Amino acid sequence: MRLGIFFVIILLLSGCQKEKITFSENVSEAFYIENAGASMRVLVQGNTANNTFIMIIHGGPGASSYLYDTKYISKNLGDKYAMVYWDQRNAGGSQGTTNSEYLHLDQMVDDLKKVIQVLKYRYGQDMSLFLVGHSFGGLLATDFITKTDLQLMIKGLINVDGSHNYPLNDTLTRIKLQSEGKYQVSQNRNVEKWEPIINYCNTHTGNFTFEESQQLESYAADAESYIDSVKYYSIVSQVLKYAIPNKYPVTSMISNIIFSEDSNFNKELAVTSFSESLHNVTIPVLLLWGKYDFICPTALGVDFYNRITSIEKRMVISPVSGHNLILQDKKLFCDEVNSFVLKYR
């Protein structure tokens, strides 16, 4: 009897995985892509009837696309386009068992390619697809579009505070911390907080070890909060506001971020650069940057802009943002993405 109930439940649970594909102005449907030991969650939300899709490639590694799914974006982008929130492997709501050996960039590019293939399988091969890469997501998107022909799968890239060259990134972070720090001290603002940062930058001048790179990133994350004109953003408030309505798997998100932050993958990333292959990029590109982004400084975006071959390219700098422009200057983000997508879809 008990065994019978067990099997009945199994059968009913399998019903929860029934394929559901909707074309309408207000869609919210989640599905998974299983690849190399990971089941990666993809949430499609908004207007699928318009045949235009915007996929968020989140930062981290190990953060989550859940954090980008806000009411403002739903209202100002999701009303016209379908927003696609993909949780990368070992991130957010993505699941698996022992799969750390697959946590590397080449595998993640393969994951991204397969996510796009499934999106097109579900919603039509003729869809217009744009990628929004934020922070580490910018690096992943860069890896993707600089690989042979993969950029042809999408209509354009929106790079938001993204990296493409980690060693250069460290150098530029140090320079920006040092120069902005000195300016802030000269203005007598948060002197006690800037001084240790300036001292660190003065004594660590280049050829950074992994630990030095991590320390610079830590200082960079703190630094934007010492600038008065930067709009405050709290990840805790974000989680408290959206965890229940957006059905966050909170403990999965925490486990994944802790694991990813400590994984050897970060050592691989620390020496990764796509500067030499950026000339392969020919698709339209929009670069959105926070003026006070110390983690991926504006100069990194300028380097990206100068190296790509794309004719249609534009860079916009938000005066009130640090590293999280999507959430710190959401109006600018939505306005710019709207214009870009409308033009190139």
Next chain:
Amino acid sequence: MLKTGFYILMIFNFSVCCAQADSTAKSPFKNFDFKLTYLSSVIYPGVSTGIEYFIKQKSLDKSKLKPGNKILKKERFISGNLNWYHHPDFHDNLYLTLEWVKRKTKSTGFISEFTFGPGFSRTFNGGTTYSVNDAGDISVIKMAGYNYALITAGGGFGYDYSVRKNFSCLILAKMNIISMFPYNSTIYFRPVMELGIRYIPARRTSSVLKQHDSNSNK
């Protein structure tokens, strides 16, 4: 929602059938308690059903049995449970646990318990799961999900109606932490809340209670 209701009815029906099968002192089930609880993982619904097998009851110093907050009995059980919760868009988790249960019952009927034990979890992804081969061919994976080893630990409070009334059940609120591994090469923790009833067919405490009451009357 209809499906959820159906699960609950199925499990409830099963529990009642077992519970009503034979509840006399001669019953082979006299050492078993039957459990049905609403399981809530944060805000996500679920059900838990199981059987507790009575192992032992610690002998008590009867002179200490006074009305009030004194402990009437300390019991140990082994509990086998089938649990399920539904987290939309994330996963359904069906897990079996084998728990060691330590329960204290006060003379007022209030109980507290602590549980700990291993288990096995089978998750089902919260949506259609696709696989893409190198040629770009796409297929749907049926019943996609993962198997995990599981450890559960928890504690709770409740009330045993059989202590003061002739009603063989207890109600319990309990918080468990389940940990599943290897989850993305690490450990996944999840808080799970239980609210429910346990049916106790043959009270093992009646003699103790009578002794307690007679002591109190003196």
